[in-house]
Amino acid sequence: MATPRTRWLLSILLVNLSNCFTLAGPPAPPSLPECYIPCDEENCTVDIHCTWDPKQDPQIPTNYSLHWEAANTEEGHVINVTSSNGFIPREDFSNGELRVWVQAKNQHGSAKSQEAVFNTAEIIKPPPPNVTSSHQEPSVIEWISTCEQLQLSLGPCDVRHRTEADQVWLKEEDGFHSSYIFDSPQPCTVYEFQVRCVCATGLMSDWSAIHKMQNKEIAPVGELDVWRDCGISTASFDCVLTWKLSVSQTCLILGYDVRLSYNNGTAVSSNVSAAEPRGQLVCNEMQCHFNSSLKDVSSVSVSAYNADGSTVPSHLAMPISGKEKNEQAILLKMNEENLTVFWDLPSQFTDNLKKYVVQYKQAGCPPGQGFDWIKVEKKHTTGFFKGQFKKYTPYQVSLFTVSNSSEIHHLSSVIGYSFQGTPSRVSSFKVFSIAATRVTLLWEPVPLSKQNGVILYYQIGVDRQNVYNVSASPQHENKTFELLHLSPGQEYEVWIRAVTVAGPGENTTTRFKTKHHEDFALLILVLLGLIILGVICLFFVLLSACRGESKACPLLPLCFYEKVPDPRNSHIFRQMKHQINDPLARICIPVSEPHPKISLLEVVEIQPRAFKSSLEKISDPDGLTRLEVGDGCSELECQDDQREDAVTEECHRTDHRHGREEYSKMVDSDDERDKEEEDRGDCWSSSEEEQLTSGYEKHFMPTALEVLEI
Incomplete structure (x- = not known):
């Protein structure tokens, strides 16, 4: 049984034998000479x-x-x-x-x-004729035959012609002798001619050499198709002005007049030569673009000119930018040779509509390259482009509307590919924030130049168990995703990749460890709050206790002590002490300080049983009841005398401890003192004073002893 290798060798041998038998026969007969x-x-x-x-x-x-x-x-x-x-x-x-x-x-x-x-x-065969052209109107082709030089009469001649751009001969005519009238030539078109002749007897000569003729120069006709190339951006200052040339406009154009009108009302005109385009103007076979910024430009106009005239200026208003009406307005059908664009707009967008403009731009191409546009009548909703569209390369297709008032609105844009592949890996993938049971991930989208196709979504996987699909729109913003229901204090490995219709790209991996449970942190916060609250409560308890004591509290800061008047600095009491020490003064003499003001203190009337018989009630004119001892001194003065030393010593300590300023300018209240106080006499004993003096008086008012010591 023959093996596959044997069958293959036998087939090759049979082919070679058949070729040998075919070539081994007699030769084929030659053609008619x-x-x-x-x-x-x-x-x-x-x-x-x-x-x-x-x-x-x-x-x-x-x-x-x-x-x-x-x-x-x-x-x-x-x-x-x-x-x-x-x-x-x-x-x-x-x-x-x-x-x-x-x-x-x-x-x-x-x-x-x-x-x-x-x-x-x-069988005499003359040489080809010499062809010339005249400058008559209409165009005439002339030639010279050699039949006369050969002493032969001239026979008929054949003429054929074609355009320089077309390599197929368009027409062949016969019956001419020495000239041919060329009717209806196209303006700005180069034609090629050939002639062959026969003498009266003999054979037809070979075709003559190609003779070129260009029709008389005329002014360029029609209008330029003006548009702008913004790449994949919509900012006007990133755009360049561009226009297309028709066949009738490509011949004998000397230059272009470009006029830019700005939003502030000014206008700038430029005359650029087409003979040697460089710098501002760059042209290829069918397009030219003007390298000048269109920032703050409201409208433009362009016309082509030569020595005989110019075209009608073509106007273009800058497209009005704004929010795109509908992202789904454009559908694409694209391969390497063709691009078909479909759109369907609601009726409210077609009011006052004149035509559509559809354009495509290859991402990353400089101005004037990888760019084309067509203008479509409003009754059509399909655009077709023919070209060479590269694989894995993004093309941005945009749709515009032109109103009857020549206003241009950008409706929508979409990215298309002639052939899609798997995307590149995500370059930046990291952890944004970490908690005990959740984590926030952050990544940057794959750049448009490396997507290799339309990214449908991103996939995020956790330890190869859970996979999440995250939407890929919008395309140009940072992405975040929150992973939930994680375990506290555990390490995780997370990966991300982009996905197109061709499949997923390469994974990008990162690792992290979750924090311990939040209850510990919450417990710490609660305990800390309780400690602070306890300290505050203890502080207020100490403050209340210290205020109840007559002496300063050493446990409190200095700023918590209230400022109280120092009786030693009062001029009124100093004068009273001098009067009491005077031997002629048997009673308390009122202080003769100009405009004295001593605040009236309401004295609570206390009458112990042991001393009730020795007390007499004295009422001042203001209606306040005061206590008077037997010698005529008031209760206030008696208490001051007995407490002066203690208050002086305590106040010295207090002033030194707290750094208080002496009240040398203390103002005493009450415009008029009672005249009855002048008749007050002896003071009580210290024991009686202690029993009948209120806490306020003991703290603030001087005793009689303090006054007498002065």
Whole structure:
């Protein structure tokens, strides 16, 4: 049984054998020979030249021979020649009819062509004519034949022509002798002509050399198709002005007039030459773009000109930017050769509509490259482009509307690919924030130039168990995603990748460890709050206790002590003390301080049983009841005398401890003192004073002893 290798070798052997048998046969018969007597501009040769087609390229050696004989004799001649041409010497033929054929022969046999029969006087072949052109209107093609120089009469001539851009001859006409009138030439079009002629007798000459003719220069016609190239941006200052040239406008254009009108009412005109475009103007076969910023430009106008005139200016208002009406307005069908764009807008967007403009731009291309646009009538909702669209390359397709008032609105844009592949890996993927049971992830989208297709979504996986799909729109913003229901204090490995219709891209991985449970942190906060609250409560308890004591509290800061009046600094009490120490003064004399103001203190009337008989009530004119001891001194003065030393010592400590300023300018209240206080006499004893004096008086008012010591 034959193996596959054996069958393969047998098939090759059979093919080779069949080729051998095919090539081993006799040669194919050559074509009918064409024989002529060639002439130049002065005379003709005497030999007959013959040419033929061998019909095949022989694989084995083949010999060719040229045979001829006169029609009225059987005497023949033969000569060995090359495979495609040969000549008959003049001495081997006579004027008259002649029969000529070609024979091919190899080792397997021979083959013979058909016989060509002709008169040797009728095979004269003149040289091609010399073609010229006149400057008459209409255009005329003229030529000079060599028949007259050969002493032959001129016969008819054939003429054919074509445009320079088209390599197919458009038309062939005959019957002309020395000139040809070319009707209805297209303006700014270059034409090519060829002429061949025959003398009165003989064969037709070969075609002449190509003669080019350009129609008379006229002013360029039509309007330029003006638009702008913004790349994949919509900012006007990133755009350049561009326009298309039609066939009738590409010839004999000397330059362009460009006028830019700005929002502030000013306008700038530029005249750029098309002969040597450089700098501001760059042109290719069908487009030109003007390298000048369109920032703050409201409208533009462009016209082409030459020596005979210019085109009508083409106007373009800058598109009005704004929010896109509908992201789903555009649908694409795209391959490497064609791009078809479909759109469907609601009726409210078609009011006052004049036409659509559809454009595409290859991402990353400089201005004027990878860019094209078409204008579509409002009754159509489809646009078609033909070109070479690269694989894995993003193309931004945009749709605009043009209103009847020439306002342009940008409706929508979408990214398309002729062929999509898997995207590149995400370059930046990190942890944004970490908690005990959740974490926030942050990544940057794959750049447009590296997406290789439309990214449908991003996939995020946790320890190869849970996979989440995250939307990919919008395309150009940072992405975040929160992972929930994680375990506290555990390490995790997270990966991310982008996905297109061709499949997912490469993974980008990062690791993190969650924090311990939040309850511990919450417990710490609660305990800390309780401690602070306890400290505050203890502080207020100490403050209340200290305020209840007569002496300063050493546990409190200085700022918590209230400022109290120092009785030692009162001029009123100093004068009273001097009067009491005076031997002539038996009673308490009122203080004669100008405009004294002593605040009236309401004294709570306390009458102990042991001393009730020795007390007398004295009422001052203001209606306040005061206590008076037997010698005529008031309760206030008696208490001051007994407490002066204690208060002085305590106040010295207090002032030193707290840094208080002495109240040397203390103002005493009450405009008028009671005159009854002048008759007050002796003071109580210290024990009685302690019993009958209130806490306020003990703290603030001087005793009688303090006054007397002065």
